[in-house]
Amino acid sequence: xxxxxxxxxxxxxxxxxxxxxxxxxxxxxxxxxxxxxxxxxxxxxxxxxxxxxxxxxxxxxxxxxxxxxxxxxxxxxxxxxxxxxxxxxxxxxxxxxxxxxxxxxxxxxxxxxxxxxxxxxxxxxxxxxxxxxxxxxxxxxxxxxxxxxxxxxxxxxxxxxxxxxxxxxxxxxxxxxxxxxxxxxxxxxxxxxxxxxxxxxxxxxxxxxxxxxxxxxxxxxxxxxxxxxxxxxxxxxxxxxxxxxxxxxxxxxxxxxxxxxxxxxxxxxxxxxxxxxxxxxxxxxxxxxxxxxxxxxxxxxxxxxxxxxxxxxxxxxxxxxxxxxxxxxxxxxxxxxxxxxxxxxxxxxxxxxxxxxxxxxxxxxxxxxxxxxxxxxxxxxxxxxxxxxxxxxx
Amino acid sequence: xxxxxxxxxxxxxxxxxxxxxxxxxxxxxxxxxxxxxxxxxxxxxxxxxxxxxxxxxxxxxxxxxxxxxxxxxxxxxxxxxxxxxxxxxxxxxxxxxxxxxxxxxxxxxxxxxxxxxxxxxxxxxxxxxxxxxxxxxxxxxxxxxxxxxxxxxxxxxxxxxxxxxxxxxxxxxxxxxxxxxxxxxxxxxxxxxxxxxxxxxxxxxxxxxxxxxxxxxxxxxxxxxxxxxxxxxxxxx
Ligand SMILES: Nc1ncnc2c1ncn2[C@@H]1O[C@H](COP(=O)(O)OP(=O)(O)OP(=O)(O)O)[C@@H](O)[C@H]1O
Ligand SMILES: [Mg+2]
Numbered sequence: 001x002x003x004x005x006x007x008x009x010x011x012x013x014x015x016x017x018x019x020x021x022x023x024x025x026x027x028x029x030x031x032x033x034x035x036x037x038x039x040x041x042x043x044x045x046x047x048x049x050x051x052x053x054x055x056x057x058x059x060x061x062x063x064x065x066x067x068x069x070x071x072x073x074x075x076x077x078x079x080x081x082x083x084x085x086x087x088x089x090x091x092x093x094x095x096x097x098x099x100x101x102x103x104x105x106x107x108x109x110x111x112x113x114x115x116x117x118x119x120x121x122x123x124x125x126x127x128x129x130x131x132x133x134x135x136x137x138x139x140x141x142x143x144x145x146x147x148x149x150x151x152x153x154x155x156x157x158x159x160x161x162x163x164x165x166x167x168x169x170x171x172x173x174x175x176x177x178x179x180x181x182x183x184x185x186x187x188x189x190x191x192x193x194x195x196x197x198x199x200x201x202x203x204x205x206x207x208x209x210x211x212x213x214x215x216x217x218x219x220x221x222x223x224x225x226x227x228x229x230x231x232x233x234x235x236x237x238x239x240x241x242x243x244x245x246x247x248x249x250x251x252x253x254x255x256x257x258x259x260x261x262x263x264x265x266x267x268x269x270x271x272x273x274x275x276x277x278x279x280x281x282x283x284x285x286x287x288x289x290x291x292x293x294x295x296x297x298x299x300x301x302x303x304x305x306x307x308x309x310x311x312x313x314x315x316x317x318x319x320x321x322x323x324x325x326x327x328x329x330x331x332x333x334x335x336x337x338x339x340x341x342x343x344x345x346x347x348x349x350x351x352x353x354x355x356x357x358x359x360x361x362x363x364x365x366x367x368x369x370x371x372x373x374x375x376x377x378x379x380x381x382x383x384x385x386x387x388x389x390x391x392x393x394x
Numbered sequence: 395x396x397x398x399x400x401x402x403x404x405x406x407x408x409x410x411x412x413x414x415x416x417x418x419x420x421x422x423x424x425x426x427x428x429x430x431x432x433x434x435x436x437x438x439x440x441x442x443x444x445x446x447x448x449x450x451x452x453x454x455x456x457x458x459x460x461x462x463x464x465x466x467x468x469x470x471x472x473x474x475x476x477x478x479x480x481x482x483x484x485x486x487x488x489x490x491x492x493x494x495x496x497x498x499x500x501x502x503x504x505x506x507x508x509x510x511x512x513x514x515x516x517x518x519x520x521x522x523x524x525x526x527x528x529x530x531x532x533x534x535x536x537x538x539x540x541x542x543x544x545x546x547x548x549x550x551x552x553x554x555x556x557x558x559x560x561x562x563x564x565x566x567x568x569x570x571x572x573x574x575x576x577x578x579x580x581x582x583x584x585x586x587x588x589x590x591x592x593x594x595x596x597x598x599x600x601x602x603x604x605x606x607x608x609x610x611x612x613x614x615x616x617x618x619x620x621x622x623x624x625x626x627x628x629x630x631x
Binding site: 010306 | 496508510516539555
């Protein structure tokens with residue numbers, strides 16, 4: 001027996017291929033949407049991995065430092081260092097802002113780090129780590145900066161001494177690392193005019209009218225003794241939860257383990273986005289099903305005469321149903337191949353990371369086959385209702 | 395009466411619908427066509443030709459009567475749908491007014507499809523198809539698609555398809571309607587030749603004045619009743 005489905009498709013391949021390509025682009029969009037979600041999850045994991053921390057110590061009753069603002073005194077790390085099980089602890093600050101890169105504005109996350117401490121970029125593509133305590137920066141290649149270029153952050157210029165990659169915030173913004181002190185200042189200080197205004201306002205306050213008090217107040221205002229979190233690495237032989245628990249108890253601070261941070265980032269921070277994408281996937285699946293159903297139905301209706309003749313000359317219903325279903329699945333196959341290729345081609349062009357997982361492709365493939373089979377049922381029903389007597393006519 | 399092969403119909407009736415609106419499309423049909431014989435079936439519009447063809451073609455079930463195909467009693471007290479499908483495939487050949495070839499199969503496979511549907515291997519089916527295409531003088535177009543053939547060529551392919559399973563009976567519905575008289579006569583000549591060669595009983599439903607004189611025997615159908623008549627049986631070769 002020959003394949004009626006294949007012969008029919010080969011005969012009218014133009015219509016079939018065009019539909020397949022259209023469906024494929026839709027499937028490409030679907031796979032990309034899934035990839036956007038995976039990219040978001042991966043960004044979150046990369047963020048946690050790259051910080052090199054086992055524990056995140058943040059302000060009490062916050063989900064900081066990524067999902068909520070958190071502020072911790074910058075001397076807290078010293079007392080944490082003295083606790084049992086703590087191998088190292090380092091302050092870190094995070095500040096998302098726009099910086100000028102050439103003629104364009106890029107949104108970056110400025111990370112204040114202690115060189116060599118947890119939180120410093122672990123891997124450099126080029127250049128070196130920050131060694132001076134001021135005005136040096138390591139930038140993610142995603143920012144577009146090159147070695148030796150200057151980044152203007154608030155009041156200061158930072159020279160790019162190193163480049164790293166895949167260092168992004170949970171929102172996908174590339175990171176710029178600068179020394180902690182500078183970052184604390186950047187977070188606190190706005191610009192010269194703002195400082196001037198603040199000083200004038202303080203000086204005008206009668207409560208501070210004694211000269212020595214005014215001096216002290218202005219001094220305390222012009223430095224920032226806070227950081228967003230303390231990153232802690234623990235010694236072997238201790239569990240993260242053990243150490244986290246004693247920090248919570250003795251330091252009146254919140255401490256999150258790696259697993260808890262992941263829960264916060266994936267389940268809370270990107271939960272709404274993932275629902276958003278989930279809705280998209282559902283709609284795309286319905287639209288794809290409608291397209292396949294419509295086109296297969298139309299192709300089948302165009303063959304009613306032939307189907308009546310096939311039935312009259314003794315073709316089984318099963319053979320006819322198989323022919324239609326094979327065509328629907330064939331359409332899905334073309335669509336999947338086109339979709340996979342197009343998603344792979346356009347994914348790198350997206351501004352944020354798009355992670356195309358083979359598992360998603362496989363699930364997508366199974367979904368497409370199922371959708372095509374379901375979508376062909378309408379056409380099969382119509383074909384099976386065709387009366388062989390129609391071939392004889394009136 | 396020799397009933398082996400050929401087709402024999404006795405007292406066939408067909409009623410569409412029930413009660414008030416019932417239509418008696420066939421009231422009394424008696425026919426017999428012997429192997430190797432080509433008979434005409436003619437009648438005015440609404441007389442029941444299509445209904446009879448559908449009953450003979452095993453796509454509708456008559457209300458009463460007997461039908462014997464070859465040596466098999468097809469209808470006496472009732473029949474099964476699944477049997478009808480195999481019956482149509484193996485025992486009845488169809489030729490229509492339009493050739494109704496499958497547009498996505500080439501000429502050979504249009505003919506070979508029937509034995510393939512009956513479970514014959516592809517190679518054997520194609521070989522049988524090619525033999526018939528040769529007999530019908532159309533083998534040189536074996537690889538063409540139906541849309542690349544002329545109307546007369548398509549009709550010859552349709553005849554090859556009707557013959558390929560060597561059915562005892564072929565039903566032809568207005569097979570010459572779209573053809574000019576020369577081609578129409580050629581089709582009739584082929585049908586006669588094939589009827590003799592394969593010992594097939596062929597019933598040709600027609601209005602076509604060009605071919606009516608060629609039948610030796612004609613069944614007239616009027617108001618659901620058949621009447622047998624001798625035809626002119628004019629030689630056309
Ligand atoms: N499915 C049906 N239901 C009810 N009545 C029908 C049906 N099919 C045919 N008839 C009726 O049966 C009678 C015979 O119809 P049939 O189609 O067999 O005629 P015909 O000889 O083929 O006519 P024509 O030459 O116009 O095609 C007509 O009166 C027609 O209205
Ligand atoms: Mg009719």
